[in-house]
Amino acid sequence: MLAIVEQGLILCLLAIGVYIAFRVVHLPDLTVDGSFALGAAIAVRSIVSGATPVLAISLAAAGGAAAGFITSIIHRKLKVNVLLAGILVMTMVYSVNLRIMGGPNLPVPRVFGQQEVVSYERMSGGTMLDDLFADQGLIEEETPPPIRERTVVAFFTNRLDGSDLAKISIVVISAVIILGAFLKTDLGTSLRAFGCNPSGVTAFGMSQTFLAIIGLLTANLMVGLSGGLFALYSGFADVSLGQGMVVTGLASVILGEIIFGKVKFLYGLLAPVAGGVLYQALLSTAMRYGYRIGFLASDMKLLTALFVISVIGVRQLASSPRKQRFKAEVKKLWLNSRGSQ
Amino acid sequence: MVELQGITVIYNKGMSNEQKALSEVFLFVHDGEFVTIIGPNGAGKSTLLKVILGEVNPLRGKYLIDGRMMNGKPPHYLARFIGRVYQDPNTGIFPSLSIKENLLIASRKGIRSVGFSRLKKRGLDLLKGLGLGLEKRLDVLAGELSGGQKQSLAMIMAVFSGPSLLLLDEHTAALDPRSAKNVMDLTKRINAEQGITVIMITHNMEFAGMYGTRLVEFHEGSLIKSDNRKTHSTKDSKGLRISLSSN
Numbered sequence: 001m002l003a004i005v006e007q008g009l010i011l012c013l014l015a016i017g018v019y020i021a022f023r024v025v026h027l028p029d030l031t032v033d034g035s036f037a038l039g040a041a042i043a044v045r046s047i048v049s050g051a052t053p054v055l056a057i058s059l060a061a062a063g064g065a066a067a068g069f070i071t072s073i074i075h076r077k078l079k080v081n082v083l084l085a086g087i088l089v090m091t092m093v094y095s096v097n098l099r100i101m102g103g104p105n106l107p108v109p110r111v112f113g114q115q116e117v118v119s120y121e122r123m124s125g126g127t128m129l130d131d132l133f134a135d136q137g138l139i140e141e142e143t144p145p146p147i148r149e150r151t152v153v154a155f156f157t158n159r160l161d162g163s164d165l166a167k168i169s170i171v172v173i174s175a176v177i178i179l180g181a182f183l184k185t186d187l188g189t190s191l192r193a194f195g196c197n198p199s200g201v202t203a204f205g206m207s208q209t210f211l212a213i214i215g216l217l218t219a220n221l222m223v224g225l226s227g228g229l230f231a232l233y234s235g236f237a238d239v240s241l242g243q244g245m246v247v248t249g250l251a252s253v254i255l256g257e258i259i260f261g262k263v264k265f266l267y268g269l270l271a272p273v274a275g276g277v278l279y280q281a282l283l284s285t286a287m288r289y290g291y292r293i294g295f296l297a298s299d300m301k302l303l304t305a306l307f308v309i310s311v312i313g314v315r316q317l318a319s320s321p322r323k324q325r326f327k328a329e330v331k332k333l334w335l336n337s338r339g340s341q
Numbered sequence: 342m343v344e345l346q347g348i349t350v351i352y353n354k355g356m357s358n359e360q361k362a363l364s365e366v367f368l369f370v371h372d373g374e375f376v377t378i379i380g381p382n383g384a385g386k387s388t389l390l391k392v393i394l395g396e397v398n399p400l401r402g403k404y405l406i407d408g409r410m411m412n413g414k415p416p417h418y419l420a421r422f423i424g425r426v427y428q429d430p431n432t433g434i435f436p437s438l439s440i441k442e443n444l445l446i447a448s449r450k451g452i453r454s455v456g457f458s459r460l461k462k463r464g465l466d467l468l469k470g471l472g473l474g475l476e477k478r479l480d481v482l483a484g485e486l487s488g489g490q491k492q493s494l495a496m497i498m499a500v501f502s503g504p505s506l507l508l509l510d511e512h513t514a515a516l517d518p519r520s521a522k523n524v525m526d527l528t529k530r531i532n533a534e535q536g537i538t539v540i541m542i543t544h545n546m547e548f549a550g551m552y553g554t555r556l557v558e559f560h561e562g563s564l565i566k567s568d569n570r571k572t573h574s575t576k577d578s579k580g581l582r583i584s585l586s587s588n
């Protein structure tokens with residue numbers, strides 16, 4: 001249960017990124033799939049090369065921001081549709097990730113502070129991870145003295161004792177507060193203005209290109225951050241980690257809007273946060289009990305996408321003037337059928 | 342002063358759907374003038390405004406403001422001297438921002454810093470001057486206003502930062518007659534009281550007859566008539582005066 005909340009909170013940051021792209025600046029940005037995996041790859045590679053966790057996660061966020069920057073430049077300067085621009089960057093990032101990781105995946109070396117390891121192992125009689133790392137020949141890194149100079153400290157303990165949750169919560173809460181404050185500034189207000197009337201901002205002397213850059217940069221910064229934390233939390237980065245992450249983010253945003261749709265506090269940022277956690281909860285429930293009705297874990301992306309489609313479909317029907325006509329038609333048919341009986 | 346010297350615009354030049362929109366147009370607009378432009382659909386009226394806004398680059402001809410060349414300047418740069426309001430009431434405002442935020446955006450032209458600016462008194466005064474009671478509804482989303490209210494808000498947003506020129510493209514065409522009349526009177530007050538030069542396109546012949554210090558007619562991409570006229574503006578505008586200036 002705690003693990004679900006922890007993972008859900010990490011993916012909230014992804015949902016917030018998707019929210020900024022899709023809802024604040026209204027740019028359907030597919031870079032997200034790439035920048036999530038990029039964040040993961042950068043974070044793990046940094047840890048492997050001896051960076052502190054905070055530095056690793058900051059670099060992951062910066063990597064995501066860079067991907068968003070490139071997408072916005074391709075979109076605005078080369079006049080490429082934003083969807084295509086996102087796909088182009090996502091494709092490029094795939095290759096870049098393979099280079100960063102030096103292969104299709106990269107595990108986080110788990111080297112705890114010395115005393116911590118001792119007490120933990122005394123307590124539990126060895127960790128499952130020991131077997132895992134022994135297989136990969138990583139376990140020796142834990143014991144020989146030189147390692148203490150190259151102190152690699154795991155950011156997450158995965159012990160479900162609340163310390164991970166506290167760390168994740170601090171990151172998410174600060175992100176929400178900082179972004180909420182940012183969206184209130186002059187620049188943030190301009191971003192929201194750009195989102196609801198892009199050509200309108202030109203009339204007030206602002207460059208659409210600049211605002212698109214800031215929007216996608218911020219969005220993918222959050223996504224890269226999310227990817228970095230996700231990798232450190234789950235102990236590995238994988239080149240396919242980002243696959244379908246736009247849809248996951250969008251599903252979270254939509255779920256959140258269903259709950260918090262009317263709440264305008266912090267410019268609707270609560271929606272992706274609530275949605276992100278709820279989505280993870282639903283997902284794990286579905287994975288756990290879904291097999292009874294024949295679902296496989298591999299069906300989840302299909303289900304997620306179907307969920308997004310159905311919500312969009314329902315909204316479309318509810319908002320279009322056709323709804324009224326549709327209702328009238330149904331009524332007429334119904335009356336006719338009664339009349340003919 | 343706005344000077345257009347021999348402006349020629351051809352859309353899709355060299356392609357099968359090539360379309361000449363303006364040919365050799367000369368137009369000089371003096372400070373404080375209120376130019377009303379009429380002409381049938383496709384005459385090139387909107388294209389002329391797009392040239393002035395920097396959204397369309399003329400194939401030939403010079404475009405100057407106060408003697409400075411403006412050819413090739415980007416739209417967001419030109420926007421610093423020029424306000425505009427179009428036909429669709431949703432294009433001149435930001436529907437998902439509050440009225441207050443709309444005015445904040447309009448209060449200073451150009452990309453902002455990340456600072457938090459406060460709504461200047463002038464914004465409230467402009468809003469009060471509309472007489473629509475919007476100053477009491479600052480936190481209402483602009484998208485929830487009626488068409489006439491949106492267009493009135495768009496007008497004061499367009500002139501908030503004190504541009505020297507206001508361009509209007511059928512800005513009353515989507516409104517009911519009453520709102521249209523109100524917005525026209527507002528237009529006249531802006532011209533008379535703030536001294537902002539107005540160039541207005543209209544299909545409403547009644548308005549074309551009533552408003553403006555000069556009537557210009559376009560036909561098939563050419564300026565075919567430009568008549569100065571004696572206006573009854575000074576007197577009328579005094580009678581209608583609701584202060585738009587700040588003090």
Ligand SMILES: Nc1ncnc2c1ncn2[C@@H]1O[C@H](COP(=O)(O)OP(=O)(O)O)[C@@H](O)[C@H]1O
Pocket residue numbers: 352353360361362380381382383384385386387388389
């Ligand atoms: N973006 C465009 N691309 C191609 N042709 C255009 C474009 N905009 C306008 N035109 C053409 O240029 C001519 C002038 O259009 P416009 O300036 O909109 O006229 P008006 O505003 O007087 O109705 C018309 O024939 C129109 O079809």
Ligand SMILES: [Mg+2]
Pocket residue numbers: 386387388
């Ligand atoms: Mg037109």
